[in-house]
Structure formats: structure tokens, C-alpha cells
Amino acid sequence: MRLISYVCKQFSPEVMKYLCVAEKNDAAKNIAKFLSKGTSNRREGLSKFNKIYEFDCQVRGQQSRMVMTSVSGHLLNYEFSSQYRSWNSCNPVLLLDAPVNKFCPENNIKIKKTLEREIRGCNGLIIWTDCDREGENIGMEVVNVCTEVKRNIVVYRAKFSEITGPSVFRALNNLEEPNKNVSDAVNVRQEIDLRTGAAFTRFQTLRYKNVFPNILSDKLVSYGSCQFPTLGFIVDRYLLVQNFIPENFWKIKMNHKVGDLSTDFNWVRERLFSKEAVMMFLDICKDNPVANVENVENKPKNKWRPLPLDTIEMEKNISRKLKITAKETMKVAEKLYTQGFISYPRTETNIFPKELNLRELVEQQTNDNNWGPFANRILEEYGGPNPRQGKKSDQAHPPIHPTKYAENLQGKEKQVYEFIVRHFLACVSQDAVGHETVVHTDVSSEKFTARGLIIIKRNYLDVYIYEKWNAKEINDYKIGDTFTPTVLEMVEGQTSAPNYMTESELIAIMEKNGIGTDATHAEHIETIKSRDYVTLRDNNYFIPTNLGLGLVEGYNQLEMEISLSKPVLRANFEKDLQLICNGVKRPDEVLNDQITKYKEVYQQVMLKVGLIDRTLAQHLNDTPHEYQEPQFQTNTYRSLMKCPRCGSDINLRDMKNGRGKFIGCSGYPGCKYVIWLTFGYSEIEVLDESCNICGPDVKKLKIKFDQNPFLGEPNPNVLCIGGCDPAVLTALNISLTDNSGANNHSRTEAPSSRPAQNNTSFNNARPNQSVGIPNVRPNQSIIPNPPRPTRVVPPRNLPSSDDTIVCNCNEPAVLLTCQNNGPNNGRQFYKCYCNDPSRKCNFFLWAPEEGHGPEPRASAASAEEEEIKCKCAMMAVTKTVQKEGPNKGKQFYTCPKPMGSSCNFFKWVDEDNAAGGSTSYRGRARGRGRGRGGGANHGNRTLSNQPRAPRKCGICGQEGHTRTRCPNK
DNA sequence: GCAAGGTC
Numbered sequence: 001m002r003l004i005s006y007v008c009k010q011f012s013p014e015v016m017k018y019l020c021v022a023e024k025n026d027a028a029k030n031i032a033k034f035l036s037k038g039t040s041n042r043r044e045g046l047s048k049f050n051k052i053y054e055f056d057c058q059v060r061g062q063q064s065r066m067v068m069t070s071v072s073g074h075l076l077n078y079e080f081s082s083q084y085r086s087w088n089s090c091n092p093v094l095l096l097d098a099p100v101n102k103f104c105p106e107n108n109i110k111i112k113k114t115l116e117r118e119i120r121g122c123n124g125l126i127i128w129t130d131c132d133r134e135g136e137n138i139g140m141e142v143v144n145v146c147t148e149v150k151r152n153i154v155v156y157r158a159k160f161s162e163i164t165g166p167s168v169f170r171a172l173n174n175l176e177e178p179n180k181n182v183s184d185a186v187n188v189r190q191e192i193d194l195r196t197g198a199a200f201t202r203f204q205t206l207r208y209k210n211v212f213p214n215i216l217s218d219k220l221v222s223y224g225s226c227q228f229p230t231l232g233f234i235v236d237r238y239l240l241v242q243n244f245i246p247e248n249f250w251k252i253k254m255n256h257k258v259g260d261l262s263t264d265f266n267w268v269r270e271r272l273f274s275k276e277a278v279m280m281f282l283d284i285c286k287d288n289p290v291a292n293v294e295n296v297e298n299k300p301k302n303k304w305r306p307l308p309l310d311t312i313e314m315e316k317n318i319s320r321k322l323k324i325t326a327k328e329t330m331k332v333a334e335k336l337y338t339q340g341f342i343s344y345p346r347t348e349t350n351i352f353p354k355e356l357n358l359r360e361l362v363e364q365q366t367n368d369n370n371w372g373p374f375a376n377r378i379l380e381e382y383g384g385p386n387p388r389q390g391k392k393s394d395q396a397h398p399p400i401h402p403t404k405y406a407e408n409l410q411g412k413e414k415q416v417y418e419f420i421v422r423h424f425l426a427c428v429s430q431d432a433v434g435h436e437t438v439v440h441t442d443v444s445s446e447k448f449t450a451r452g453l454i455i456i457k458r459n460y461l462d463v464y465i466y467e468k469w470n471a472k473e474i475n476d477y478k479i480g481d482t483f484t485p486t487v488l489e490m491v492e493g494q495t496s497a498p499n500y501m502t503e504s505e506l507i508a509i510m511e512k513n514g515i516g517t518d519a520t521h522a523e524h525i526e527t528i529k530s531r532d533y534v535t536l537r538d539n540n541y542f543i544p545t546n547l548g549l550g551l552v553e554g555y556n557q558l559e560m561e562i563s564l565s566k567p568v569l570r571a572n573f574e575k576d577l578q579l580i581c582n583g584v585k586r587p588d589e590v591l592n593d594q595i596t597k598y599k600e601v602y603q604q605v606m607l608k609v610g611l612i613d614r615t616l617a618q619h620l621n622d623t624p625h626e627y628q629e630p631q632f633q634t635n636t637y638r639s640l641m642k643c644p645r646c647g648s649d650i651n652l653r654d655m656k657n658g659r660g661k662f663i664g665c666s667g668y669p670g671c672k673y674v675i676w677l678t679f680g681y682s683e684i685e686v687l688d689e690s691c692n693i694c695g696p697d698v699k700k701l702k703i704k705f706d707q708n709p710f711l712g713e714p715n716p717n718v719l720c721i722g723g724c725d726p727a728v729l730t731a732l733n734i735s736l737t738d739n740s741g742a743n744n745h746s747r748t749e750a751p752s753s754r755p756a757q758n759n760t761s762f763n764n765a766r767p768n769q770s771v772g773i774p775n776v777r778p779n780q781s782i783i784p785n786p787p788r789p790t791r792v793v794p795p796r797n798l799p800s801s802d803d804t805i806v807c808n809c810n811e812p813a814v815l816l817t818c819q820n821n822g823p824n825n826g827r828q829f830y831k832c833y834c835n836d837p838s839r840k841c842n843f844f845l846w847a848p849e850e851g852h853g854p855e856p857r858a859s860a861a862s863a864e865e866e867e868i869k870c871k872c873a874m875m876a877v878t879k880t881v882q883k884e885g886p887n888k889g890k891q892f893y894t895c896p897k898p899m900g901s902s903c904n905f906f907k908w909v910d911e912d913n914a915a916g917g918s919t920s921y922r923g924r925a926r927g928r929g930r931g932r933g934g935g936a937n938h939g940n941r942t943l944s945n946q947p948r949a950p951r952k953c954g955i956c957g958q959e960g961h962t963r964t965r966c967p968n969k
Numbered sequence: 970g971c972a973a974g975g976t977c
Contacts, residue, residue, distance in 0.1 A: 024976055049977060073975030080971095087970065095971085107977095134975055190973070197972030205970070224972050334976080520974065527972095 017065040018124040020158075021115065021142045023135055025049050026338030027163060028070035031128055034165040035066065035172065045069055047110035052118065059126075059172060067118055071111055074134070075141040076102040078194045081649065082664075089633050092202035093602050096195050096595055099649055112145055119146040124154040127178055128171075130344065131159050132394065133581070136179050137186035143178060161353070161397050162343045170355075184587040185580035192573065192594045197224045199602065200564065204551075211613055211624045221551070222531055225570045226516045228552075230524045231533045232565035233509050234542045235552040237501040244497035250278035252285065254448050255487035256475065263474045265291075265441060265448035265485075271493065282490050284444045289488055291441040291448065293481040301436035301453065303469050305460040307390040308350045308399030309423045311518035312511045316504040317423075321466045322415055326507055326522035332416045333400070341406045342420050346519045347397035350390030356398055358385035358428055364405045370418075371425055374463040378429050385428035399427075419466070426464035433457040434469070439477045443485070450474055500541035513567035514574045550619030554612035560604050562597070569597070640686050641698040641722050644736050645673040652686050652701070663721075675721075678733045680706030683716060694722030 022028035029051065032040045036055030043052045053068040081099040084090055090098070104112050119125065125146050127139035143155055157178045160171035200223035208216045250272060254265040272278050307313070314333065315326040324332075333345035352358060362385050365375040378385055390399075401424045402417070409417050437452040452474030461469055501509075507521045516524050528534050533548030544552070552565045562569055573594060579585040605612070617624045639649035643665040650665045650673065661684055663675040677684070683704035691698040704716035709731040719728050723736050 071975090072977065075975095077974095078972095085971095092971090130975090138975065186974080193972040193974080195972085199971085201971040220970055222971065226973065338976095517974075523973080 019122040020068040022070040023129040032068040045114040095199040136182040140183035185577040229567040257486040268447040295440040297438040303432040344397045348394040426460040430459040550616035554615035691720040693724035698722035
């Protein structure tokens with residue numbers, strides 16, 4: 001509560017306006033209805049899924065304005081960085097630790113925009129999402145979106161277990177803080193599910209379409225941490241049935257008939273697997289076939305009313321008794337919940353909270369024609385509701401119960417609602433009461449018993465029509481009675497295999513093993529049906545298909561310590577997630593553990609994959625083709641640096657039209673950060689070499705310019721665009737902070753000719769529209785490394801008359817020879833000798849040589865020979881007049897930028913450059929550069945005597961030196 | 970074309 005007391009001081013109490021966000025539209029509607037007491041005004045959100053309700057309400061003792069709206073489940077979703085999304089982009093194993101980002105899917109954008117719009121007018125936020133693990137995470141997504149727009153807002157969490165008037169007011173009067181631990185656990189769960197699911201799904205699909213093209217060429221052979229263990233349960237039962245060997249058994253049957261009343265007696269030995277032995281016992285009995293009644297037990301026997309209803313029990317019972325599938329049941333229950341007829345249908349709790357007014361709930365049902373009289377009996381005859389209590393609680397939702405009487409429901413809604421009401425009334429009523437009689441008899445020392453049942457009060461059975469309790473009348477025996485059995489004979493039987501698995505059993509075993517949630521069991525079952533892993537026999541029993549059986553058997557053949565089709569991996573993961581919730585384990589710790597485990601599994605699978613192939617081949621009855629490894633794309637991009645906007649990697653990427661490259665964020669489309677390369681180049685690549693100044697995350701770029709903007713520098717040049725050298729950014733027209741399109745035009749094309757994807761998406765990117773939330777691993781920062789303060793290097797002027805060249809470290813420079821294949825091949829240059837990265841000495845200087853000395857400028861330079869710069873210091877391009885007229889065909893220099901952002905520089909090619917007066921900055925001819933800035937600007941020696949505009953330092957703007965020698969660094 | 974979890 002510390003947060004709350006702190007932030008409350010930030011605002012004047014009379015102006016509080018809260019944005020309230022529920023998990024779904026109907027919940028928002030009902031919460032608003034109760035809180036506003038029916039006075040809320042409705043208006044439309046930007047999405048049809050989130051209406052907005054406005055009303056006044058007391059919050060923490062203050063009259064406040066409430067703006068109630070909703071999301072629609074999760075707002076964001078994890079996705080791989082774009083370069084990993086294509087199925088042939090990489091080996092699937094790389095997906096286990098490839099970069100992932102959270103982004104807002106297209107169909108949630110309007111919901112997100114609604115939140116962003118509404119929070120601007122509010123100074124508080126109250127999270128009303130469901131009070132479970134996922135709801136906490138959804139709430140945190142809302143908090144992140146809203147605080148990104150408006151930082152200083154009060155954030156509260158409303159905790160409620162049902163949407164009723166008392167419950168929501170109780171939540172409002174006991175506002176809490178969001179729980180970050182719980183939200184973190186969900187993030188880990190999401191990330192691991194995506195990584196493992198995608199990695200193994202791609203592996204299986206790509207491999208088996210190749211190995212069994214006749215059968216699986218078009219099949220999606222998916223893997224999921226829940227779907228595979230679910231398949232495994234069905235296969236286990238199937239194999240149990242298939243491998244079952246029946247055995248014959250024999251037993252003695254005894255019956256006694258008195259008039260019309262027939263009483264069966266059970267042999268205490270039940271059955272024996274030896275015919276001879278049973279025959280022997282029967283012979284003994286028949287020697288003196290008189291039954292002596294040794295004892296008669298009379299005792300009360302109750303049949304217990306059901307426990308309060310949780311989701312699993314609801315799914316199992318409705319599946320078994322009403323023959324409605326779990327998936328359908330949940331769909332119907334969800335609808336009933338959103339209509340306010342029942343409480344939240346996803347609950348693990350079977351204990352009613354004390355504060356829930358059960359009497360009121362029973363009273364709501366008293367007018368029904370079918371169960372109304374029973375409800376009245378609870379109130380009048382039983383002294384009010386008396387629930388049987390279970391032992392489970394999820395601390396979030398109460399057991400499923402009716403919250404409102406419904407009389408006009410139809411079809412399955414009616415059936416499900418009726419089940420929930422009858423179950424509720426049953427569990428708060430009384431156990432059925434009966435009387436049991438057990439008769440013990442002796443026939444020649446062999447014991448036989450008979451049981452009779454008299455039902456005294458049916459109680460809950462009157463309303464819970466789904467259960468039967470049959471009375472069994474037997475003869476009235478007394479101790480000491482003797483009688484001759486009507487039937488005394490040997491009967492033969494055979495053990496039988498268990499049945500294949502029913503849905504009800506499957507859900508039970510999933511729950512027991514922690515596979516899926518109460519909300520998703522039904523989904524996983526549907527998934528394995530749709531993948532053709534299992535099929536339904538007689539509309540009731542699950543059996544695996546050849547594919548499902550082959551896959552599970554294949555993995556089982558590997559005899560791995562941890563099998564993908566066994567539930568242990570998921571179960572252990574769930575335990576770790578709970579530890580994150582409890583604050584015992586750190587999320588990154590669990591994440592890394594899981595990734596390591598799955599990598600080991602993947603490696604083991606790869607080692608013995610032939611065994612899976614052969615097992616699958618047997619089950620599919622097909623000959624496996626030799627596996628051809630797909631040609632995975634090799635252009636998985638090397639990270640250039642971290643995105644200034646979202647912290648993901650940004651990479652040098654190919655334009656879709658193949659006409660160049662650009663630098664884009666791997667979080668696209670979540671993050672649309674992009675740098676267009678507006679300068680001319682023939683080669684560009686990201687090197688392994690990191691920038692000493694910007695840090696290890698920032699790699700250097702090697703660029704071969706069409707026209708080298710760095711006069712005298714080698715071409716190709718090795719540069720850093722991480723921000724350590726503003727002159728580089730200026731020369732390349734790159735802005736790291738402004739990404740609204742300052743350089744958002746392609747290298748050589750007008751924006752309209754860019755690929756459509758980039759043309760629309762990237763141009764629309766604005767900083768506050770970021771939808772990407774980076775997946776920040778522990779050692780990552782979401783903010784790129786800022787340029788470190790550059791070491792101060794005092795200017796060291798080289799003696800102009802001295803032949804010794806010294807570098808910026810004041811050490812003699814080393815004379816090297818250019819080895820590249822460019823025009824400078826074989827040419828000599830000076831470089832820092834000490835080669836100590838910590839010194840950050842970038843010294844470079846061409847050595848004077850014959851034929852490379854000062855040259856007179858060509859009087860009428862062609863574009864090839866002369867470098868002309870425009871007003872924005874870009875290398876001017878040569879164009880030819882196309883317009884009809886006297887100048888048609890004449891060449892001119894102009895700014896390389898497209899119309900609209902051009903500096904409008906203009907100069908005729910044949911104009912006398914030497915005359916001066918031009919606005920251009922003239923450089924050296926290609927391949928004839930000298931020291932940076934033409935030598936003179938290095939301050940060490942002049943290697944060119946060409947007339948030129950004075951160069952200014954890219955860092956401090958002063959003349960007389962350049963960035964490498966800047967005293968103000 | 971991948972997961973599981975929300976919800977419509």
C-alpha cells in the first residue's frame with residue numbers, strides 16, 4: 001500500500017477521474033451497472049469489443065468520475081523477431097533462444113488505442129481484470145500501455161471473485177496493488193510455450209513432410225507442451241487396452257428366492273483363476289448345501305451430496321451425464337457468466353467463502369416450477385443452506401453457482417444452467433439417508449454375504465437428477481436362520497480390458513498432472529483431434545491415430561530421461577511458475593533453466609531421430625524417404641545494435657524489391673523503427689567488430705561508398721553509427737532519435753517506390769505509437785548504450801617539417817599498405833602503431849607517394865572525377881536536363897535527396913569550379929583522398945593544396961581540426 | 970503453417 005499512499009499525494013482529491021479496465025466487455029458492462037447503480041452513460045470505444053461507461057462513484061471516500069472500459073483478454077502477444085518468422089529462416093533449434101518481443105496484434109490495436117485515448121483524461125487507473133494469474137498479466141499489460149502515455153497516474157487493482165453488487169463494491173473499497181510476480185510468471189510461461197512449441201512443431205512438420213511425403217506432405221505436425229502430454233495419456237490407455245491379455249476366472253454363485261423376492265449372495269473369495277479350486281469349494285458346499293445366517297448388520301447409510309462445483313467437475317459431469325463436450329460446456333458457461341446468470345466458470349475452488357450470501361442465492365430459485373419447491377425446502381425444512389465443503393481454493397473465484405434466476409434459456413444454455421442450479425441446490429441441502437442391511441452366511445465353511453438397502457430420505461437426490469441411488473430389497477433374515485439356496489453353482493468369467501479413455505477421464509488425468517488450465521483442457525483435446533492425432537470411437541472413447549501413436553511411440557523409443565509426451569516437463573514448469581508467483585524464484589532464472597532443458601531434449605532427439613522415423617514408418621505403414629535437410633536461409637541478420645525505441649536488435653536488412661538495404665528493428669511490426677540509407681554505396685555489411693566507444697552491443701559497419709563523404713578516408717570505410725561520432729551520423733544523414741521519417745526515404749528511390757510494406761508502416765511510425773515491449777533478458781538494456789564520454793585527447797600537432805608521423809596517442813605511426821581490392825590497393829597509409837583498443841586512437845593518414853601527391857583540380861570535372869557536395873554536405877549527383885529547351889542534354893549537379901527534402905542545390909557540370917562562389921563543398925576525386933579532411937584539417941601536414949571551403953569539426957563545429965583531433969571531445 | 974492463454 002506504500003505505492004498508493006505515495007501516489008495519492010500527487011493529486012488534488014476533488015479531481016480524481018479513474019480509467020477502469022475489465023478483462024472483457026460484458027464484465028465492464030456489469031461492473032459499471034453495479035457501481036453506477038444503473039446510472040452509467042454508455043459511449044463507443046474505438047473497437048466494437050470495448051464499450052465505455054461513464055458514471056460517478058465514491059472511491060476511497062471521494063466522489064470520483066469513473067470511465068469503465070475493457071480489453072478483450074490479452075492485449076499483447078509474444079512473437080519472434082521478424083527474421084525468424086519464416087519457416088525456412090533458420091534451424092528450428094535456434095527458436096529456443098531467438099529474440100522474441102511482445103507486440104499488439106492487429107485486432108487489438110483499436111482496443112489499445114482506446115486505452116491510450118481514455119487515460120489521457122484520467123489521473124487514476126483501476127485494474128478490474130479477472131483475479132487469476134492470467135488476469136494479473138493482462139492487468140499489467142494495461143498498466144504498461146497507460147503509463148507509457150501518462151506516467152504519473154495512480155494505479156490500483158480491484159480484487160473480486162464474482163460480478164455482483166456486493167462483490168464489486170467490496171473490491172472498490174479494498175483496492176490493492178497489481179502483483180508483479182504473478183504477471184512475471186505468466187510472461188515466462190508465454191515465452192517458453194512459444195519457443196518450445198515453435199521449435200518442435202517446425203522440426204516435426206518440416207522433417208515428416210519430407211520423410212513421408214505421401215502421407216504428411218500437407219500436415220501440420222504440431223508440438224505443444226500441453227497437447228503432447230494429452231496425446232500421451234490417450235496413447236497410454238490405448239496401449240493398455242491393446243496389450244491386455246484376458247484371463248479366465250471362476251466363482252460360486254448363490255441365490256435365495258422367497259416368493260417373488262430374490263436375494264443374491266456374493267462369495268467372499270470373489271473369484272479364483274483356478275477352475276479346479278473353485279470346483280473343489282463348490283463340491284464341499286454341495287456336500288451340505290445349507291446356509292446358516294451368522295450375522296445381520298443393520299446400519300445407517302448416507303449418500304453424500306456433491307461438493308461445490310469447480311470447472312473440472314462441471315466439465316466431467318456434463319460430459320458424462322448430458323453428453324455435452326467440455327469445449328461446448330465452457331463456451332456455454334462463459335456466455336451464461338457474461339450474461340450474469342452464473343459466477344465465473346473457471347475456478348478451482350470447491351469451498352464457498354463465508355461472506356457469500358447463500359440464502360439469497362437459494363431464494364432466487366424458489367419460484368422455478370422444477371426446482372423451486374426444493375429451494376424452498378432448503379430454506380424451510382433444512383434450516384437454510386448448509387454447503388458441503390471441499391478442500392480446494394484458488395483464492396480467486398468461488399465455486400460455480402447461479403447468480404441470477406433465468407427462466408427463458410433454451411437448448412444447451414438451459415441444460416448447463418439447470419445443471420449448475422441443481423448442483424448448487426444439491427450441495428447446500430442434505431445428504432440422502434438410507435439404511436443398509438448386510439447378511440453374513442456360512443455354507444460348509446464358505447462365506448457368502450448379501451446387501452440390502454432401504455432409502456429413508458432422498459433429500460438432495462430429489463433435485464440432483466443426475467445421480468441414482470437404488471434401493472435393494474432383500475429377505476428379512478435373522479441370526480440363526482438356515483435356508484437352502486435356490487441356486488448354488490459355479491460360473492465362469494473372463495477379465496476384460498479397461499475401456500478406452502473417455503473425455504471425462506481425460507480431463508481428470510490432465511488436471512491431476514497439471515496439464516492446461518481449467519479453461520483450456522477442452523481446447524487441448526480439440527487440438528489433438530484437429531491434428532489427426534486422435535479420433536473418437538463410438539462418440540465416446542478416444543483412440544490415437546497411426547500418426548499420433550507413431551509419434552508418441554517414436555519419442556518413447558528414444559528412452560530419454562524426459563519424454564516430450566510425458567507430463568513431467570510441464571508439471572515441473574508449473575511448479576517453478578508458482579515459485580515465481582511466490583517470489584521465491586526469479587523469472588529469468590526459470591526461463592534460462594527451461595531453455596537449457598529443452599535444448600538438451602532437442603539435442604537428444606536429433607541424435608536418435610532415425611529411430612523416430614522408423615517407428616513412425618511402421619505405424620504409418622509407409623517407406624520413409626531419405627531426409628533432405630531444408631536449405632535454411634543464411635541471411636539471419638547479425639545485430640547491428642539495440643533499437644533506440646524498443647531495445648530489440650536492429651539489423652541491416654534487404655529491401656523487398658532487392659534494390660538495396662535498410663536498417664530495421666527486429667521487433668517489426670511491433671516496433672517500426674527504421675533507418676533508411678540515403679547515401680550511395682556499392683557494399684555494406686555489419687562486422688563482428690564492436691565499437692570501443694558505444695560498447696559491445698554496437699557493431700561497426702563496413703561501407704563502400706559510391707562517393708566517399710569522408711574525404712581522404714579509405715573506401716570501404718569502417719564506421720560506427722551508434723552515436724559516438726555525430727559527424728558520421730550527419731554525413732550519412734542518420735538521426736538515431738528522430739525516426740519519424742527524417743531520413744525515411746530510400747537510398748536511390750523516391751518514397752513512393754519503396755516496398756508497400758515499408759511505405760505505409762514505417763512512415764506511420766511515431767515514437768508514442770510504439771507497440772513493442774522488448775523481451776529484456778537480464779543482461780540486456782532496453783536503452784541503447786549511450787555514447788560514452790569520449791576520452792580527452794589534447795591536440796598534438798605534428799611538426800610539419802618532421803618526417804616522423806605520430807598518431808593521436810603521440811606515438812610514431814606505422815606505415816602500412818592497403819590490401820583491399822579497391823582503387824587504393826597497394827597504397828600506403830599511416831595508422832596508430834600501438835593498436836590498443838582502450839586508447840581509441842582512430843588515427844589514419846595516407847602516405848604521400850608519387851602520383852598521389854597534390855593534383856591540380858580538373859577544370860571541367862565529370863561526376864566521376866570530381867566530388868561536388870550540395871548544401872547539406874551530401875555528395876551531389878549528376879543529372880541531365882530532360883526538358884525541351886536550350887539546356888536539354890546539359891548536365892548539372894543537384895542534391896541526392898528526393899524532392900521535398902532536397903536542399904535545392906544546383907550547379908552546371910561545365911560551370912567553372914575554380915571561379916568560386918559556388919555553394920558546393922568540393923572534395924577530392926574518387927580514390928584520391930588524403931588524410932581526413934584533406935590533410936590540413938588533421939593539423940599535422942598538408943597533403944593537398946586544393947582550394948576548398950574551410951572544414952569544420954563534426955563535434956564542436958570549430959575550424960582548424962576534425963573530430964579525431966577535437967580538443968573538445 | 971508454429972504454443973498456450975485470454976476472449977468475441
